Amino acid sequence: MIKGIFDWLDHRTGVRKMMSVMFLEGIPGGAKWRYVWGSCLAFVFSIQLITGLLLMTAYSPSSSQAWSSVHFIQYKMDFGWLIRGLHHFGSQTMMVLLALHMLQVVIAGAHLPPREVNWWLGIGLLSLTMGLSLTGYLLPWDQKGYWATRVATNIASNIPILGDDIKQLAVGGPDYGNHTLTRFYALHVGILPLGMIVLIVLHLVIFRRHGVTSAVNPDGLVTKPENERGAEHFWPRQAFYDMLACMVVFAIMLGLVCYGFGHAIEQPEGVEAPGVLEYNHWAKAGERGKGADLDAPADRDTPDYPARPEWYFLFLFQLLKYFPGDQILVGTVFIPGGVMLLLALLPLFGYGPLRTFGHFLGMLVVMTLFILVGILTLFALRDDSPDGILWGLLKNNEEKAVEYAERHQKSVKEADVLAKRAANIAMAGTPVEGGHMAMRTDPKTAGRKLFETRCGSCHSFSKQTGDFFEESWIPKDKDGKVIATASDLGDFGRATWVRSLLKNPLDDKHFGRIKTVERDDKGNAVKDKNGKDNIIQGLTRMSGWRKGIDKARIRAKDPVNADEQEREFDDVAEWLAYQSKPRDQRKDEALIKRGEDAFFKETNKCFDCHSVEKRVVDKGKVTWPVEGGELGPNLTNYGSADWIRGMIMNPGHESRYGEQNLMPAFRNTDGPGNELLLRDFRENKNNAPGKMIEMSDIEREMIIRWMLRDYRAVFGGAPIAK
Amino acid sequence: MEQEPDRRSILGWATCGLGAIFTAIIGVPIVCYAIDPRHRLGPKSNFKLVEGIKLDELTAEPRQGVIRDVRVDAWTLYPNDVIGRVWVVKVGDKPDLTGDKLRAFNDNTMAEKEKYLRVFTTICPHLGCSVNSEPNKGFACPCHGAEFKLDGSRANNANPALRGMDTLEWEIDDTDPDSNRIKVKYQNFATSIEEKKPAGS
Numbered sequence: 001m002i003k004g005i006f007d008w009l010d011h012r013t014g015v016r017k018m019m020s021v022m023f024l025e026g027i028p029g030g031a032k033w034r035y036v037w038g039s040c041l042a043f044v045f046s047i048q049l050i051t052g053l054l055l056m057t058a059y060s061p062s063s064s065q066a067w068s069s070v071h072f073i074q075y076k077m078d079f080g081w082l083i084r085g086l087h088h089f090g091s092q093t094m095m096v097l098l099a100l101h102m103l104q105v106v107i108a109g110a111h112l113p114p115r116e117v118n119w120w121l122g123i124g125l126l127s128l129t130m131g132l133s134l135t136g137y138l139l140p141w142d143q144k145g146y147w148a149t150r151v152a153t154n155i156a157s158n159i160p161i162l163g164d165d166i167k168q169l170a171v172g173g174p175d176y177g178n179h180t181l182t183r184f185y186a187l188h189v190g191i192l193p194l195g196m197i198v199l200i201v202l203h204l205v206i207f208r209r210h211g212v213t214s215a216v217n218p219d220g221l222v223t224k225p226e227n228e229r230g231a232e233h234f235w236p237r238q239a240f241y242d243m244l245a246c247m248v249v250f251a252i253m254l255g256l257v258c259y260g261f262g263h264a265i266e267q268p269e270g271v272e273a274p275g276v277l278e279y280n281h282w283a284k285a286g287e288r289g290k291g292a293d294l295d296a297p298a299d300r301d302t303p304d305y306p307a308r309p310e311w312y313f314l315f316l317f318q319l320l321k322y323f324p325g326d327q328i329l330v331g332t333v334f335i336p337g338g339v340m341l342l343l344a345l346l347p348l349f350g351y352g353p354l355r356t357f358g359h360f361l362g363m364l365v366v367m368t369l370f371i372l373v374g375i376l377t378l379f380a381l382r383d384d385s386p387d388g389i390l391w392g393l394l395k396n397n398e399e400k401a402v403e404y405a406e407r408h409q410k411s412v413k414e415a416d417v418l419a420k421r422a423a424n425i426a427m428a429g430t431p432v433e434g435g436h437m438a439m440r441t442d443p444k445t446a447g448r449k450l451f452e453t454r455c456g457s458c459h460s461f462s463k464q465t466g467d468f469f470e471e472s473w474i475p476k477d478k479d480g481k482v483i484a485t486a487s488d489l490g491d492f493g494r495a496t497w498v499r500s501l502l503k504n505p506l507d508d509k510h511f512g513r514i515k516t517v518e519r520d521d522k523g524n525a526v527k528d529k530n531g532k533d534n535i536i537q538g539l540t541r542m543s544g545w546r547k548g549i550d551k552a553r554i555r556a557k558d559p560v561n562a563d564e565q566e567r568e569f570d571d572v573a574e575w576l577a578y579q580s581k582p583r584d585q586r587k588d589e590a591l592i593k594r595g596e597d598a599f600f601k602e603t604n605k606c607f608d609c610h611s612v613e614k615r616v617v618d619k620g621k622v623t624w625p626v627e628g629g630e631l632g633p634n635l636t637n638y639g640s641a642d643w644i645r646g647m648i649m650n651p652g653h654e655s656r657y658g659e660q661n662l663m664p665a666f667r668n669t670d671g672p673g674n675e676l677l678l679r680d681f682r683e684n685k686n687n688a689p690g691k692m693i694e695m696s697d698i699e700r701e702m703i704i705r706w707m708l709r710d711y712r713a714v715f716g717g718a719p720i721a722k
Numbered sequence: 723m724e725q726e727p728d729r730r731s732i733l734g735w736a737t738c739g740l741g742a743i744f745t746a747i748i749g750v751p752i753v754c755y756a757i758d759p760r761h762r763l764g765p766k767s768n769f770k771l772v773e774g775i776k777l778d779e780l781t782a783e784p785r786q787g788v789i790r791d792v793r794v795d796a797w798t799l800y801p802n803d804v805i806g807r808v809w810v811v812k813v814g815d816k817p818d819l820t821g822d823k824l825r826a827f828n829d830n831t832m833a834e835k836e837k838y839l840r841v842f843t844t845i846c847p848h849l850g851c852s853v854n855s856e857p858n859k860g861f862a863c864p865c866h867g868a869e870f871k872l873d874g875s876r877a878n879n880a881n882p883a884l885r886g887m888d889t890l891e892w893e894i895d896d897t898d899p900d901s902n903r904i905k906v907k908y909q910n911f912a913t914s915i916e917e918k919k920p921a922g923s
Contacts (some may be wrong), residue, residue: 047748054755068797076797078758079751086748236734243737247744254747283754429799 026231029214031238036245037101042200043246044094051087052189061185063177064434066141067297071426074262074286074294081286085257088292091133093253095312098126099370106362110213112355114220116347121203123344128196135188137310141181143415146298147307150176155332257291263420264289265427296415296422297435306411315376339369384408417468421445425713441698444469447706450699462490485513489707493580493639499573505542514538516662538662541632545605552603560603568598572606580639583624610635633657644704666695765794769893769905772808777902780812784855789908806908808890809842809855811872819894819901828893841892841906842874848883850913861887884916
């Protein structure tokens with residue numbers, strides 16, 4: 001019955017003849033393993049087409065959406081990591097297969113007449129494949145692709161006469177952005193694949209005209225090669241060789257994808273990763289780092305990104321280093337152009353009696369080319385590695401070169417850490433402006449720089465953990481002398497910080513660096529003997545308190561027990577640090593009692609100056625009355641985001657430093673309605689004009705998060721102010 | 723050359739076999755990827771404050787309120803987007819909500835609460851258009867003419883909608899000292915059917 005249906009179909013379409021043309025092609029000299037490369041290339045190209053179409057159902061080619069859409073595919077779509085991974089490693093595989101195919105062609109002499117046109121079609125296919133790789137590299141709009149494309153389009157602009165026009169057409173205008181992506185996307189999914197398909201069809205049709213180049217059919221003069229002696233059908237032997245080779249290639253690709261080059265997502269505490277037998281273990285394997293790499297979102301505001309092209313273009317990158325300045329055209333246009341021209345001319349050296357010479361020349365040129373490309377690639381890798389490559393065999397020992405390589409590796413490591421952070425915070429979703437905005441508002445990666453520029457002229461910050469992003473900062477002048485005039489905030493609000501403040505308030509870490517101008521009762525500056533303002537220690541009340549504490553321990557009548565008091569200070573420090581938690585999370589009643597008892601004990605002299613909320617339980621109801629003096633800051637919620645916010649926005653307020661305040665207020669001075677807030681603010685006598693500095697709400701909240709080590713994603717995590 | 727291709731050769735079978743294995747290995751992930759949207763869960767709905775509704779100002783006429791929440795559009799997160807609108811209809815007097823009575827009221831069944839207020843989604847149960855209020859009559863949908871009474875039931879039997887307007891769960895906001903605001907659990911329901919079922923289930 002199947003035969004009946006097949007007969008019906010064949011009668012109407014001629015499908016039997018089609019199949020016999022495809023599968024019964026005669027191979028003069030018989031089936032050979034070395035003929036598989038062409039089929040492998042067609043196979044991988046088909047994989048690219050299929051995975052490419054699938055990726056198109058989820059990818060968005062806009063500068064604000066592209067990266068996030070690729071992140072979504074990689075981490076949120078079932079087997080998205082696999083589809084994308086195959087597509088990524090497919091392009092790498094095609095480069096390798098192209099080289100092998102080209103090598104086999106020249107070794108067989110298949111570039112020689114009468115097969116010149118097919119050779120040229122092959123060169124066309126090579127160029128289109130490189131174009132597909134170049135355009136595809138940009139599409140994720142990650143740092144890697146963005147900066148590599150900036151370089152590549154700037155190289156294009158060097159082409160004489162037409163260069164600038166070519167660049168503007170490729171970039172889609174004067175700058176890189178939405179139109180660059182849409183153009184590269186149109187090239188990558190439409191124009192170049194159409195060109196590839198047309199050329200592949202022509203390549204195959206013309207190949208069939210002369211048949212495979214073998215010892216029994218070198219000249220391809222026989223137009224019906226299946227009539228040659230020793231010819232074998234394509235099916236089944238060559239078909240089997242091709243299929244097996246394709247399967248090995250696929251296995252290698254799949255192996256690379258499953259080995260994984262992506263960034264793993266840190267699972268939140270208490271969440272178990274899916275077990276091996278669960279669907280999501282495989283469908284969402286991107287979360288474990290499987291699949292292709294995705295760099296951090298492209299951000300034009302990156303001062304030191306270590307831009308490098310994909311490995312198969314490294315040789316061009318290296319070549320450029322040898323032609324600096326106005327010699328650049330040699331490395332970008334003349335040499336690559338010249339090489340392509342030479343390759344194109346190769347068949348012409350094999351006419352008539354020159355055939356053997358042409359054959360030999362082809363092999364020589366292509367092999368030399370590959371060796372040179374290989375050497376340049378190795379040199380590029382060597383220049384980027386301080387310890388050299390190939391187990392130290394290839395190394396540049398010059399001091400400048402080692403320094404360069406070390407700096408490069410440091411940038412690479414930082415870029416890698418940022419990429420991992422970006423992948424993690426994007427799991428909650430990204431803002432509509434794009435992935436780069438999520439990174440710019442990330443307290444963990446942007447906080448330190450923000451601290452340095454906004455707080456760091458006065459404050460220092462000593463890092464407390466080994467975290468990559470938690471770097472110390474201390475302001476220094478051009479001679480390296482420390483010029484900090486305020487406290488060190490690295491440990492602010494923690495029990496250890498408070499404890500050391502109670503021990504030695506004038507330590508540099510606390511109030512030691514704070515100096516102020518001495519003023520008389522009328523508020524005028526007191527001059528020293530040279531006529532300049534007399535500078536004295538500022539914020540001395542705590543050191544006065546400490547002197548009182550020390551005196552009370554050595555007084556004759558009823559001295560205070562030092563050991564007991566030190567323990568009480570421990571309790572106060574622990575309890576004050578505890579104030580940073582919200583009320584409903586302060587559940588350790590023993591800790592609260594110890595701390596409150598110590599704070600409100602007469603001999604400790606805390607509540608004479610400071611107010612703080614107490615936890616009072618009366619008939620099962622909890623209230624929080626505030627008690628204490630008003631000479632120093634109110635310590636209610638000390639160390640919390642709220643307390644720090646008050647300090648940043650209004651340090652001269654009576655609940656903070658009041659008349660003693662020496663810190664400027666940092667406020668958002670822009671925005672509708674702020675004129676009224678500013679007017680009220682200025683009317684407070686402790687906030688004289690000139691002591692206020694502009695700081696946006698987002699900057700302020702990021703600094704607070706940085707100090708509190710609260711690195712939750714701002715979008716999708718808690719709202720920014722909490 | 724007359725060598726006939728031997729369809730039954732081992733190599734032939736091996737080639738087809740390898741092809742079949744490859745199709746299976748790549749086919750399964752491809753199909754799973756292609757039907758991925760079917761596996762994506764809708765957002766969890768929580769009780770959210772309704773803007774524009776002050777309980778003390780409600781009359782017999784329906785009032786419209788807006789609900790905002792975090793909205794996720796594939797990869798984009800909108801922290802405070804409008805996710806829906808509701809019609810609020812007062813059917814009875816505001817109960818005494820002092821002291822513990824507020825908590826007791828909120829713990830009631832929906833049937834009990836609906837003796838005071840009815841909260842409807844503005845989405846028409848016919849095909850999803852937004853329903854308008856018809857003064858003194860109830861509600862009417864501008865798309866295909868569906869009409870509803872003030873209590874949400876269908877105004878007549880020749881109604882394109884197969885069921886009345888969909889009610890939503892609600893409770894009184896306990897953070898407002900005047901108890902003047904409500905929180906609503908916004909949901910989408912499947913259209914064009916008689917049964918009131920959450921969408922996508």
